[in-house]
Amino acid sequence: MQLVLLYSLFAAIATAANIGAQDLSTRIYAGPWHILLSVFVGTGVGLVVKYVLDKKWIFRFKAENARHDATMFTLYVTMGLVTTAIFWGVEFGFNHIFGTAEMRYVGGCIGLAIGYVIKYRLDKRYVFRSFA
Template sequence: MQLALLYTFFAAIATAANIGAQDLTTRLYTGPWHILLSVFIGTGVGLVVKYVLDKKWIFRFKAENARHDATMFTLYVTMGLVTTAIFWGVEFGFNHIFGTAEARYIGACIGLAIGYVIKYRLDKRYVFRTFA
């Protein structure tokens, strides 16, 4: 139960980092493709934040060296491709249907929540399998 609460807390932190980066990006850049750019930047920020928190506190992973850590990060990103598609689908769906930044961010939060549930299972089974 404690692990689930910690994972949920870290998912909330990563979600806030993602949405915060998106919002900051759209405030700083309003040109062509500003929403798509903000989603890419937010996804990257959220991904790095979540990886750092998950590897240390959820899976208790300690890399042998920088190359080992890079390999694990690559696996982590690979497992995130499916969940990112879910997150983006919900976020862009809300943006398309409702057309407001607030609705887009609500969609992002819903998509991220769904994605993080799936991501934990993928990471436990395929990425951090010897550490979980």
């Protein structure tokens, strides 16, 4: 139960970082493709935040060196491709249907929540398998 609560807390922190980075990005740049750019920026920020938290507190992973850490991060990103597609699909779907930034962010939060549930299972099985 403690693991579920901790993982949920970290998912909320990464979601806040993602949505916050998106909002900041759209405030800084409002030109063509600003929404797509903001989603890319938010995804990158959220990914790094979640990786740092997950590897230390959820999976208790300690890299042998920088190369080992980079390899693990690459696996982590690879497992995130499917979940990122879910997150983006829901966020862009909400943007298309409702047409407001607020509802786009709601869609982003829903998509991230779904994605994080799936991502935990993928990370445990394929990324941090010897640490889980």
